[in-house]
Amino acid sequence: MSAATPPRSVLVLGGRSDIGLAIAHRYAAGGASVVLAARDPADLARAATDIEIRHKVSATVVPFDAVDPDPDRFLDSLAALPDTVVCAVGLLGDQTRSEADPAAATAVMEANYLGPARVLGAVANRMAARGTGCIVGISSVAGDRGRASNYVYGSAKAGFTAFLSGLRNRLARTGVHVVTVKPGFVRTRMTEGMPLPGPITAAPAEVGEAVYRADLKRRNTIHVRPVWRLIMLVIGAIPEPIFKRLSL
Amino acid sequence: MVLDRSLPTTRLSGWSRYPVLDCAVLPVRRPEDAAMPAGHPVIARGNGRSYGDASLGVPTTLAMRPLDRFLAFDEATGVLSCEAGVLLSDIVDVFTPRGWFPAVTPGTRFVTVGGAIAADVHGKNHHGAGSFGAHVIDLDLALGDGRIVTCSRDAEADLFLATLGGMGLTGVILAARLRLQPIRTATIRQTTHRVADLDGALERLAGSTSTYSVAWIDCLASGASLGRSVVMDGEHAEPEELPAGIADPLARTRRRGKTVPFDFPALAISGPTVKAFNALYYRRHRNGTGLVDLDSYFYPLDALLEWHRIYGSKGFLQYQFVVPLAGARAALVRILGAIAEARSGSFLAVLKQFGPEGEGHLSFPMEGLTLALDFPASPDALALLDRLDDLVLDAGGRIYLAKDARMKPALLAAGYPRLPLFRAVRARHGLEDRFQSALSRRLGL
Ligand SMILES: Cc1cc2nc3c(=O)[nH]c(=O)nc-3n(C[C@H](O)[C@H](O)[C@H](O)COP(=O)(O)OP(=O)(O)OC[C@H]3O[C@@H](n4cnc5c(N)ncnc54)[C@H](O)[C@@H]3O)c2cc1C
Ligand SMILES: NC(=O)c1ccc[n+]([C@@H]2O[C@H](COP(=O)([O-])OP(=O)(O)OC[C@H]3O[C@@H](n4cnc5c(N)ncnc54)[C@H](OP(=O)(O)O)[C@@H]3O)[C@@H](O)[C@H]2O)c1
Numbered sequence: 001m002s003a004a005t006p007p008r009s010v011l012v013l014g015g016r017s018d019i020g021l022a023i024a025h026r027y028a029a030g031g032a033s034v035v036l037a038a039r040d041p042a043d044l045a046r047a048a049t050d051i052e053i054r055h056k057v058s059a060t061v062v063p064f065d066a067v068d069p070d071p072d073r074f075l076d077s078l079a080a081l082p083d084t085v086v087c088a089v090g091l092l093g094d095q096t097r098s099e100a101d102p103a104a105a106t107a108v109m110e111a112n113y114l115g116p117a118r119v120l121g122a123v124a125n126r127m128a129a130r131g132t133g134c135i136v137g138i139s140s141v142a143g144d145r146g147r148a149s150n151y152v153y154g155s156a157k158a159g160f161t162a163f164l165s166g167l168r169n170r171l172a173r174t175g176v177h178v179v180t181v182k183p184g185f186v187r188t189r190m191t192e193g194m195p196l197p198g199p200i201t202a203a204p205a206e207v208g209e210a211v212y213r214a215d216l217k218r219r220n221t222i223h224v225r226p227v228w229r230l231i232m233l234v235i236g237a238i239p240e241p242i243f244k245r246l247s248l
Numbered sequence: 249m250v251l252d253r254s255l256p257t258t259r260l261s262g263w264s265r266y267p268v269l270d271c272a273v274l275p276v277r278r279p280e281d282a283a284m285p286a287g288h289p290v291i292a293r294g295n296g297r298s299y300g301d302a303s304l305g306v307p308t309t310l311a312m313r314p315l316d317r318f319l320a321f322d323e324a325t326g327v328l329s330c331e332a333g334v335l336l337s338d339i340v341d342v343f344t345p346r347g348w349f350p351a352v353t354p355g356t357r358f359v360t361v362g363g364a365i366a367a368d369v370h371g372k373n374h375h376g377a378g379s380f381g382a383h384v385i386d387l388d389l390a391l392g393d394g395r396i397v398t399c400s401r402d403a404e405a406d407l408f409l410a411t412l413g414g415m416g417l418t419g420v421i422l423a424a425r426l427r428l429q430p431i432r433t434a435t436i437r438q439t440t441h442r443v444a445d446l447d448g449a450l451e452r453l454a455g456s457t458s459t460y461s462v463a464w465i466d467c468l469a470s471g472a473s474l475g476r477s478v479v480m481d482g483e484h485a486e487p488e489e490l491p492a493g494i495a496d497p498l499a500r501t502r503r504r505g506k507t508v509p510f511d512f513p514a515l516a517i518s519g520p521t522v523k524a525f526n527a528l529y530y531r532r533h534r535n536g537t538g539l540v541d542l543d544s545y546f547y548p549l550d551a552l553l554e555w556h557r558i559y560g561s562k563g564f565l566q567y568q569f570v571v572p573l574a575g576a577r578a579a580l581v582r583i584l585g586a587i588a589e590a591r592s593g594s595f596l597a598v599l600k601q602f603g604p605e606g607e608g609h610l611s612f613p614m615e616g617l618t619l620a621l622d623f624p625a626s627p628d629a630l631a632l633l634d635r636l637d638d639l640v641l642d643a644g645g646r647i648y649l650a651k652d653a654r655m656k657p658a659l660l661a662a663g664y665p666r667l668p669l670f671r672a673v674r675a676r677h678g679l680e681d682r683f684q685s686a687l688s689r690r691l692g693l
Contacts, residue, residue, distance in 0.1 A: 043278065046317045046319065046331075047317060049317070049318070049319060049320070050317035050318045050319075053318040053319075053320070053321050053342070054318060054342050189277070192275065193256050
């Protein structure tokens with residue numbers, strides 16, 4: 001499909017996330033008005049003002065919790081359905097805790113799969129009825145192959161990736177587009193203190209740029225740094241008898 | 249002292265990469281993160297562009313960059329309210345196209361507002377505009393015991409004056425209100441004068457009627473050429489001066505990399521290469537007036553992003569002093585003589601005449617001449633700087649704390665006569681045990 005016109009409005013679910021906020025800034029720089037949705041809207045008021053001053057667009061904050069079982073109530077509360085909806089909600093959790101504590105595992109599964117899939121499903125129905133729109137889901141390369149170090153998170157991301165590709169397939173004949181983002185390592189609050197290798201680690205602003213371009217160009221699945229496609233190809237190609245003995 | 253066991257330590261240094269210390273780094277994402285008592289001394293770090301150990305907290309450094317939001321802007325008056333981790337480069341990017349520019353800017357735009365206040369930085373317009381703090385209306389300061397106070401010249405004035413130039417030792421600056429200056433173009437009209445010796449340079453700087461004025465000085469020239477310089481004056485250009493056909497006079501030309509006037513030699517920094525470099529630099533400049541974009545006039549070094557690497561992994565030493573006007577010439581002759589004799593000259597030696605002293609108790613600028621130099625870190629360079637310290641002390645001068653990593657402690661009290669006032673403010677508000685840096689411990693600040 002050919003390039004779309006720049007979106008005039010964007011809703012970022014998980015607006016407090018470093019990646020989500022960077023995406024919001026990029027859309028605002030392109031002239032889109034911004035709605036940031038987060039559990040603690042008071043804390044985001046400054047971020048919204050900052051967006052307004054920097055980009056001269058309107059920016060507002062709305063309360064949103066991805067574990068809320070009724071996404072339609074949330075969507076009804078919005079003034080309008082925006083051109084683009086981005087879901088940056090996610091929770092890395094602590095793998096060892098998730099193994100020992102089912103409640104901890106459930107929280108990771110909810111924040112990375114159940115919540116995001118449920119709300120984007122509701123968004124998709126509304127966009128399909130309208131006939132236009134773009135849905136961006138921030139998933140992860142961790143969902144490509146389960147690893148001992150983060151498979152609870154990874155499995156939820158795998159579910160989310162499958163959900164997004166199914167949604168894209170369903171909506172392909174409508175004017176609604178779906179982008180799956182597998183960012184690779186990004187330096188954010190989620191990865192703070194982790195020793196991330198510089199050359200394959202992106203800054204949140206790079207994710208913002210990549211997402212915005214993917215929206216305009218109607219890309220399907222993107223990695224922010226292209227090298228990740230290669231890395232995941234290699235990881236995917238390792239035979240299971242060997243893979244299961246590796247610690248990655 | 250309680251150690252932050254939960255925080256991993258990181259090898260941190262200032263821009264000169266000397267010294268390098270292990271610090272626990274705590275990112276400040278919300279004002280509350282910095283306001284709560286830490287239980288042990290901390291220091292704020294902006295963008296780490298101070299050269300020595302001022303931004304190193306042992307054990308704990310508060311990383312202020314995440315606190316980087318604009319809070320309010322008045323398009324009519326140019327008053328900007330922002331958090332302390334905002335970079336000057338953000339201010340330049342966002343407000344130049346709207347006709348506003350920082351009232352004072354140092355030689356790099358990659359500094360935070362908090363760092364610019366804490367070092368009360370100066371620019372090429374110090375003789376007319378004063379230092380950064382002169383354009384700060386008020387600031388929010390976290391005192392490390394849960395309290396956040398808004399201080400200004402009218403409210404909590406003692407804290408305000410101790411915080412301008414206070415090197416982070418009076419608390420954590422969370423936000424500030426600043427006055428920007430109006431501009432009509434993103435272009436500078438630069439006038440270059442080559443002057444053959446020190447007297448020529450001093451005369452030009454003293455008589456300058458330009459808004460911006462600074463000299464690059466060849467500190468390896470000796471004899472009759474001692475002090476030969478290239479003086480560069482600048483004015484914000486008016487739209488009428490620009491070539492026809494420029495759609496938006498406030499649009500910045502982004503020519504990253506090309507703005508470097510010449511290539512730095514990729515050789516080891518040794519006496520002969522520096523000497524050749526300096527001679528070349530002097531000859532490359534022609535007298536005359538021309539239009540240059542903002543970035544190449546104010547931030548020539550920013551085009552070479554990681555330029556501190558040219559000094560190798562051992563790092564280097566920056567040295568900047570100011571000596572009072574009376575007796576400045578004699579002091580400079582002795583100092584330049586000592587440098588030329590040691591043959592360990594500096595790539596970029598910058599000479600400038602400051603205007604009247606700033607308000608901050610520990611502000612660096614005072615009416616006089618300031619010279620900034622850098623040397624590869626070595627025992628020889630350290631010995632030379634000790635000799636220069638004595639000459640600066642004799643001349644009644646002072647050393648810039650934001651660039652220091654090694655000065656003789658005696659110079660501190662002699663150079664900063666308002667130090668007792670500063671210490672009194674620290675004592676009155678119980679700040680001595682809450683805010684300490686490697687610099688404050690080294691100098692007993
Ligand atoms: C290429 C280059 C050119 C330069 N040119 C000039 C120049 O022309 N004029 C000039 O004056 N300086 C100049 N400098 C020095 C620089 O402007 C100052 O060191 C400035 O303070 C650096 O700001 P920063 O944000 O990087 O602060 P840092 O280096 O991180 O910290 C500097 C000091 O500020 C304190 N601080 C930082 N943030 C806060 C906060 N939020 N609250 C309380 N304290 C805080 C720190 O504790 C420390 O004492 C130059 C530096 C470079 C690298
Ligand atoms: N950083 C990386 O290396 C990386 C790599 C691949 C993928 N990702 C994905 O990128 C996305 C953004 O992450 P990030 O790196 O920017 O980290 P982040 O700052 O921790 O962002 C995660 C966000 O999810 C929000 N969230 C969690 N549970 C929620 C819920 N129930 N309801 C509403 N919001 C909820 C959090 O909200 P609060 O602010 O309220 O806590 C937080 O803002 C996530 O989906 C993450 O999995 C990150």
